[in-house]
Amino acid sequence: MTNLPELNFIWPLSGGLLIGLSAALYLLLNGRIAGISGLTASAFGWTGAGISALGVGFLGGILGGAAIAFAYIRHAELAIASSPLLLVIGGLLVGFGTRLGSGCTSGHGVCGLARLSPRSIVATITFMAVAAATVFVTRHVIGGLS
């Protein structure tokens, strides 16, 4: 476990508003869900409709936006404490799970909850609860896993 610097709530709140604004514009202008797992799969042509230019554009935008923000807005040091093995296992689970469950934190969490989709409400409660339980077991039962 790394020591995190305190974060004034203004940062997560304004970042959240930007993420929500992105989802809002994507819906009203392009008519689509701003779900990153689906957009990522579509950018590689894994959603059954060939390579999606919209997916490629969105992912490119995320990379550009993150680079701008790291350089000019908020210098953040990422606390990644996981071992290579854990990173691989976690990545495989996140990739496969979000596709099987048709969405992630953005698609089900931000977009699905906003439109009160019953599927998204169930998915969001499930992945939040499982993630919290996983952290509880790894940090407080096993006593640290990296």
Next chain:
Amino acid sequence: MTQRILVSIFCGILFGVGLVVSDMVNPGRVLAFLDVAGAWDPSLAFVMGGALIPSSIAYAIKRRCTRPAFDAEFHVPASRTIDGKLVSGAVLFGLGWGLVGLCPGPAVASLVTGRWEAILFAAAMLVGMFAHRVATSRRNAPLQAR
């Protein structure tokens, strides 16, 4: 189509900036939020809460629109069926998210740091998504477009 791609890039930039500004891109911050029994960090609640404000407004506006600005129709999933795929996908995703602290959006955004951990996680996530693609195309050939 050009308009739609430009919207995708712009929304991607907003999303990427939002992920860094909010510190959602930081696995340590995410795990601290999920660690309800430890030194709980509420930051992520502000991210989700903040994101839901514009997103909810947009879905309320959508109800009065027949189509989005740059497309002939909305492409919002209509399914309300809660099935085993949805729940098991959310469980697998929650496990991976709780193990490492990265979900798909932050996994993409963190790549710009050039950290090997971020690259390894994103590569494994893509393998997971591809594995899902292979598994589903075997099960229902010819492919169902989604």
